[in-house]
Amino acid sequence: MSESKSAGVLSLLKREVILAGLRKGEREDGRSLTEYREIEVKTGYVGKAEGSALVSLGDTKVIAGVKVDVGTPFPDTPNMGVQIVNAEFIPVASPVFEPGPPGEDAIELARVIDRGLRSAEAVDLESLVLVPGSKVWTIFVDIYPLDHYGNLIDASGLAAMSALLDTKLPVATVEEGEVRVSEEKKPLPIKTRVVYVTIAKIEDFLVVDPTFEEELAADARITYAVNEDLNICGIQKGGSGAFRVKELLDARDIALEVAPKLFEKLPGKPGA
Amino acid sequence: MKNSNIQLIDESGKRVDGRYPNEMRRLRIEAGVLKNADGSAYIELGNNKIIVAVYGPHESTPKYLAEPDRAVIRCRYSMAPFSVSDRKSPSPSRREVELSMVIRQALEPAVFLNEYPRTMIDVFIEVLEADGGTRTASITAAAVALADAGIAMRDLVSAIAIGKVGGRLVVDLNGLEDQYGEGDMPIAMMPQLNYVTLFQADGVFTPQEIEDAFRMVADPIKKIYREQKRALKKKYVDVVREVEKSE
Amino acid sequence: MPVYVENRQIVVPGELIADKNRFRVEGKVYERNGKYYSKVLGVVFVDKENKRVNLVTLKGKYIPSPGDLVIGKIVEVGMTNWTVDINSPYPAILPLTEVFSKPTSVPRSELSKILDVGDIIAAKVVAFDYARDPLITIKESRLGKIPKGLVVEVPPSKIPRVIGRKGSMINMLKELLGVELVVGKNGRIVIVGKDRAKMELAALAIKKIEREAHTSGLTDRIREFIMEKLNELGGGSNEKQ
Numbered sequence: 132m133s134e135s136k137s138a139g140v141l142s143l144l145k146r147e148v149i150l151a152g153l154r155k156g157e158r159e160d161g162r163s164l165t166e167y168r169e170i171e172v173k174t175g176y177v178g179k180a181e182g183s184a185l186v187s188l189g190d191t192k193v194i195a196g197v198k199v200d201v202g203t204p205f206p207d208t209p210n211m212g213v214q215i216v217n218a219e220f221i222p223v224a225s226p227v228f229e230p231g232p233p234g235e236d237a238i239e240l241a242r243v244i245d246r247g248l249r250s251a252e253a254v255d256l257e258s259l260v261l262v263p264g265s266k267v268w269t270i271f272v273d274i275y276p277l278d279h280y281g282n283l284i285d286a287s288g289l290a291a292m293s294a295l296l297d298t299k300l301p302v303a304t305v306e307e308g309e310v311r312v313s314e315e316k317k318p319l320p321i322k323t324r325v326v327y328v329t330i331a332k333i334e335d336f337l338v339v340d341p342t343f344e345e346e347l348a349a350d351a352r353i354t355y356a357v358n359e360d361l362n363i364c365g366i367q368k369g370g371s372g373a374f375r376v377k378e379l380l381d382a383r384d385i386a387l388e389v390a391p392k393l394f395e396k397l398p399g400k401p402g403a
Numbered sequence: 404m405k406n407s408n409i410q411l412i413d414e415s416g417k418r419v420d421g422r423y424p425n426e427m428r429r430l431r432i433e434a435g436v437l438k439n440a441d442g443s444a445y446i447e448l449g450n451n452k453i454i455v456a457v458y459g460p461h462e463s464t465p466k467y468l469a470e471p472d473r474a475v476i477r478c479r480y481s482m483a484p485f486s487v488s489d490r491k492s493p494s495p496s497r498r499e500v501e502l503s504m505v506i507r508q509a510l511e512p513a514v515f516l517n518e519y520p521r522t523m524i525d526v527f528i529e530v531l532e533a534d535g536g537t538r539t540a541s542i543t544a545a546a547v548a549l550a551d552a553g554i555a556m557r558d559l560v561s562a563i564a565i566g567k568v569g570g571r572l573v574v575d576l577n578g579l580e581d582q583y584g585e586g587d588m589p590i591a592m593m594p595q596l597n598y599v600t601l602f603q604a605d606g607v608f609t610p611q612e613i614e615d616a617f618r619m620v621a622d623p624i625k626k627i628y629r630e631q632k633r634a635l636k637k638k639y640v641d642v643v644r645e646v647e648k649s650e
Numbered sequence: 651m652p653v654y655v656e657n658r659q660i661v662v663p664g665e666l667i668a669d670k671n672r673f674r675v676e677g678k679v680y681e682r683n684g685k686y687y688s689k690v691l692g693v694v695f696v697d698k699e700n701k702r703v704n705l706v707t708l709k710g711k712y713i714p715s716p717g718d719l720v721i722g723k724i725v726e727v728g729m730t731n732w733t734v735d736i737n738s739p740y741p742a743i744l745p746l747t748e749v750f751s752k753p754t755s756v757p758r759s760e761l762s763k764i765l766d767v768g769d770i771i772a773a774k775v776v777a778f779d780y781a782r783d784p785l786i787t788i789k790e791s792r793l794g795k796i797p798k799g800l801v802v803e804v805p806p807s808k809i810p811r812v813i814g815r816k817g818s819m820i821n822m823l824k825e826l827l828g829v830e831l832v833v834g835k836n837g838r839i840v841i842v843g844k845d846r847a848k849m850e851l852a853a854l855a856i857k858k859i860e861r862e863a864h865t866s867g868l869t870d871r872i873r874e875f876i877m878e879k880l881n882e883l884g885g886g887s888n889e890k891q
Binding site (some may be wrong): 408556558559594636639642 | 658678689693781807814862871
């Protein structure tokens, strides 16, 4: 058996230990069921990027970098800038990651983060138009997990949002249809901030911010993206199990309860 | 998804295609439509046309994907190039990769995978014409195709989207509503066991709207389930009728 | 109400069948919270007198079971064995030792002369436990290569209907048509006979049994069907004379 396959299998003994703990309302690292691991956000980590952030969520580490470029808008949104979120599960981060193009998990992660940001209109894409219909700013957000010890979605959400909040956009002027990018920079306009709260279902228990082993023990997971108004701006169920409606509503309540604590960890909005 | 000047719901509460908020589009399902596949289904939901083939359980190919204690489901959701207004490249897009995965995960809870160790079950979904709501229609049809293949299951899976247009929750967004509406929340359920197997959303919803959406989806899920059952039984019930008539 | 379905009702997976303890519930069902639910697209047979319910699947692949007679097709010739398709997710292995009763050494090049790719065999399942592919044998009498005949396939769950109660259906086919039938539990039936037309008629009759397996009065209907077709055949040959 390859190392990657072995690392992706939880021993039954370990699963029993996790469950025994949950029945007593305890987790292995001493957290309550609705508690996050220690969160650290370091912005401006990569000098060459227009914006970047290194986030650690317990032992999970994710770096996000923002690069910008002048490009063409999508045909159906000629008066909006372009936002592209990509994730690469590089083999550095885990024995379960194989080298090669993004697999379904990496694509799912990127799309979940993208949908949350887009639904909340976090980046003010309408302010990124240089020449309507032909020249707009394209904002690339690239997410790289560096160490995968569970809950990549929430860690990546924090990293992507922090990197966007850290982003300085060059000041551009348009003369006779030509775009000139100056040395001067100003913050990327952000309308609202977004956080992602993922809750794993392990038998009948709902567990916030699952570790890698808790993820392996879980039947399914649910992610709620939450904006600053405490509305839901994205949902993704994952995993091969199923939820009761009540469990999904309980998870929603938990997400809304813990979201403010995540907002505290994010940098403030530019100008705020 | 972006607000626009297009009015998607009028003063009397009617939608662009004349439906009321809690009304789903015309639904028709047919089971056993393909000769080669072990199980198959065809679904029309409004203008959506989707065909699903199930092959298996069969020997795992490639062998290293096999699991010693259960069957592995392989799912491929694919949109034909001619299924949408602008030709879609036949190579899988990131959207199709994600949908293949979430559709698989919406079906897996319903299948007794441990009845078929070391095997593989293929679910191939081909969207022939798309008009909003293809992922949920695909799940509905795929559940029928799996049952049609004689695969052991706990329940069927029935799916439909709740959306938000003009600030209101509505059932089953069509393509136009999906493009210009404020939100889309696809939901799949095992209708008899009452479990949710797919739950996604984009757009902004208040916490209360999440609850309302589940209340609103119950009735359409029942209707879909009834049509799935009818489609699966039709072939066999027809034979009984024919035999009774001849006697 | 202990039973929620009618006799011969078609059910889909997840449909409620019966409460536990009142009836003996067999076949493709699963139990949950003291109730039985259907596991497959199937037909339910309710025997109220004997308080028995049996749910039979209408489709599905063959799962090998030791002792089963199966009809196989050779798909691969190996070094010391053959791989045999038995209409199952699990391909069967026929080792050299299950072909000859005495220890025999046959060079690999000779193996395909004994059984070649495409050959049809009648075999018996010796062992199967899911962990390894099923082991089959042709060492017993009446097993081995079937050189001539017509192979018909039906869902394995319908084989009991093809056989009929105490062999009533199959015996009727044999008598009326003068053919031999080798019936594999895996849903394959080989029709052997001299008269091609009657063999084909047997195949048609089996297809009709498959299609109407879940209906009642089947044996009588099949008899009528065969008699009618035999008359047509007889009429046809008269015209030629």
